Amino acid sequence: MRCPPYEFESYRLRGLAMRESVPQRLSRLPELARNILWTWRPGTQALFSRLDPELWESTEHNPVRLLRETENLGRAAEDPATVALYNLAVQDLDRYLDGQGTWAGHVYPRTDARVAYFSAEFGLHESLPIYSGGLGVLAGDHVKSASDLGLPLVGVGILYAQGYFRQRISAEGRQEEVYEPFEPESRPISPALSPDGAPVIVGIALPGRELSLKVWKVEVGRTAIYLLDADLQENSEEDRLLTARLYGGGQRTRISQEMILGIGGVRALRALGLRPNVYHMNEGHAAFLGLERVRELVAAGETFEAATEKVAGSTVFTTHTPVPAGHDAFAPDLFDEFARDWPGELGTDREGLWALGRKREDWGEAFNMTVLAFNLSRGRNAVSKLHRDVSLDMWKYLFPERPDGEDPILAVTNGVHTWSWLAPELAELFDRHCGGRAWRREVENPAAWSFVAGIPSGELWRAHEGTKRGMARFVNARLELQKERTGRDVPQEINPEALTIGFSRRFATYKRATLLLSDPERLRAIIGGADRPVQFVFAGKAHPADEPAKAFIEALYWASEEDDLAGSLVILEDYDMNVTRHLVQGVDVWLNNPRRPLEASGTSGQKASLNGAPNFSVLDGWWPEAYNGRNGWAVGEPVEYASEEEGDRVDAESLYSTLENSLVPLFYDRDAEGVPLGWVRVMKEAIQTVAPTFSTQRMVQDYVHKLYVPRANRAG
Structure with a gap:
């Protein structure tokens, strides 16, 4: 077609x-x-x-x-x-x-590892709004670092015709979702072409009909991402909307999108003439790619059992969420409707297929995409050491004791793409103080960052003040636009001289964006000092169907309207990569207070500390691996509480007392030149400990060493 x-x-x-x-x-x-x-x-x-x-x-x-x-x-x-x-x-x-002299070419000159990286979203830049939050931004950073390292990798995703959504916050504090056409001709993408130069169209079967998918290409340095698009005239009006919105619609849309990604993605690679020998599923959304590859092998003469083992041997799966509700699962009648012809095509029966994804959910038996992904992969990883332990406990029934002692789930802690997130002003400062720019050549090497300790404190502080002023101008301009649109009467403007604490991420209830509001009078006392002002900048989107998370946005909005908090607590609408980039490059401190252990990794604090903003976080996700008592602050203790109420109370007390007794006094303790010497020591320690170890340069190298090379050359 x-x-x-x-x-x-x-x-x-x-x-x-x-x-x-x-x-x-x-x-x-x-x-x-x-x-x-x-x-x-x-x-x-x-x-x-x-x-x-x-x-x-x-x-x-x-x-x-x-x-x-x-x-x-x-x-x-x-x-x-x-x-x-x-x-x-x-x-x-x-x-x-x-591409001369790349890391991959130097370290693995004779290893033929060609990787296809499947993800439901890619966060590359605000001009390509096909991401919702951390999962997509991580995927984008992964592909960028693969390009920097010279790794033969392609990404596979979906082109969402209306993106995620533009967020507006109404005069009543409610999140409103606005969807806009994507207009691919005005974006940095192009139609993908087959080896003979023809536009690539592939098809997949949906119940009672065929769906055609156009393939688009995003050039990402030396590599590319291929995006599937159902908005074609030969599809029905309803089917053209299947790729309209990221995480939109109900279960029928979700299973259709995951078939588009997994099955359509494999077929797109074939039509493009690409033959990866390692397939990487970034979350369970992409797990149908394993079934499509089994189908290919069975059609070529393999048995179902041999095909599934061959596919699993060449597949990597990254699980991201320790929240049970975050794993997609489909009821039997829905799955059977969409998978009616699959048993015959796979050389098995319904029970053989169902066994690959069977899981007992709270509401009954279901076909679980994470279970499918685990069963069709032999390379598996969580995204931090703590998350690995949580994942092993969650999924231990899938992994009986192995005589070879192989760890069924490895830990590859997430990182960030240095060059996408580091402020240019700081990069220039680093160049001046690092002879030969070694830090640029070996960004993942802690030794290459040792020069940071020798940067004069005044120079680092002045560079930070410059990025902070730029951040304040950006925030105040956005606040003025919000005020004009909603007709707000309360003045909203942050002070570039005040201690500024940032919080920017996807809003979900376990991230507890409103923990700061637990004791309003104590908060007022912290921010209200005339000689030691403190201010908080919030930004984040809630999923359109997540009413409790939307209530958090509303609570922060109304707190920002109160006379004695206005300007000291602000919330920006339309959270995206541009907002996050300004905040992580300009704030003084990064706040993160999820309920432990529900933050699988998190990367926003890594971006902030790369720019010298110490992390102030619950010891969850990546932070327990980084925190040393000198590079930031911990909220609470690394324990799980008997109840959510107790955890909230203890963590709120820790948050307030740390602000009162540590952060605020240290920030305002200045020398004769106005430089907070003790604070700058924390900044330097944050940069030196976080920048190399929590870069995607190190992360992708870990994937290559631990997962890609061991899985290479096992594909069918």
Whole structure:
């Protein structure tokens, strides 16, 4: 089944028109815009910003839209400074794509590990809104570091025509979801092409019909992500909406999306001429890829048993959530409707298929996608050491004692992509104080960061003050827009001199965004000191169906409206990567207070400490592996309480007392030059301990050593 040719032809003609409108002296601007290497190249971003500063901001830093809409290109081609920036950006792209001397080529020169990384969401940049939060941002950082390391890897995901959603907070404090068309022609993506140059269309079977899927390509440095899209004219109106929204719709939409990702994703790779020998499922959403690969092997003559073992031997599965409700499970009647023909295609019967995903849920027997993923993988990992222990306990019934002593679930702790999250001002400071820029070449090596201890405290503090002022301008501009839209009367403006504590993440009730409000009078006393002001900046989205999490947003909103808290407690709407980037680069402290042990890893605190903001967190997820008593602060104790109420009470007391007795006094203890020397010591320790160990550079290397190479060359 083919896509109507005019869709791709019109896309091609629009691309040609864009190229023809670009002056010859800047002829490779479209190429620079299409490869999102620019998202971690400040020099290339400076080039796009220089072309049209206002349009760069209003398009959410989208260079494709900028090139299509700006009228400044002719003038830019005559500006020597712009042409110089352009030439540097082109040279940087060419050097990068040349790929000489990469880590993977040096460490594994003879190992043929070709990885396909499947994820329901990818957080690459705010101009590609196909992510909801941490899972997607981690996936995006994973692919970026794979590119940096020279690892042969491709991503597979879904193109959501309406994205997740734009968040608005009403004058009553309620979250409102706004969905906008994606308009792929104005994004840094392109139609994927087969080896013979044809647009790639694949199909999967849904109950009673065939679904056609168009494949799009995102260039991510040296690698690529392929996205599946059901918005084709040959599909019914209802089916065209199957890929409209991330995590939208009910169970029928969810199982359809997971078939699109897993089954459609494998078929897309085949149509593209790609033959990975390691398949990585980022969460159970992608587990149907294992069944599609079993089907292929059975069709080639393998038995069901041999095929499942061969598939499992070449598959890696990363589990992310210790919350039982976070694992997708489908009722028997729904699964049987969608999987009616699968037993015959897989060479088994219904019981043989059902056994791969069977789990007894609170509401009855179900086909559980995490169970399927565990059963069809031999390389398995959790995302922190604590999460591994929790996962082993959750799923121990799946793993009887093994005579070889093999650990059924490994720990590969999450990290962050240094170059996507580090403030350029700090990178320049580090370059000045690290001879030979060793920290850039070995970002995952703690020894390469030892120079941070020798940076003069005043220099580090002034650099931080600069990023903090930029963050405050951004926050205050967003608050002013919110005020204009809602007609709020209460002044909302943060003070760039005050101790600023940030909290930016997906809102879920276990993350306890409102723990800070447990004792309002004590909070008022903490923030109200005239000579030691303290302020909190919150941002985050709740899932559209999560009313309790939406209530947390409403509670924070109304607290921010109170006269004695206004300006000292603010909540920003439309949380995305842009908001998070400004906050992690500019706040003084990062707050995280989930209920232990429900935070599998978390990475926002890693981004903040990379930028010198100490982490102030419950000892959950990644933080127990990093905390040493000198690089941040702990909330509560590393224990599980008898009840949620007791845990909330104890942790709130710890939060308040640590603010009162440690954080606030240390921040405002200044020398004659106005530098908080004790605070800067904590900043330095945070950078040195967090930046290398919790980078995706180290994380992807762990995947290669522990999971990818051992699984390579076992594919069918």
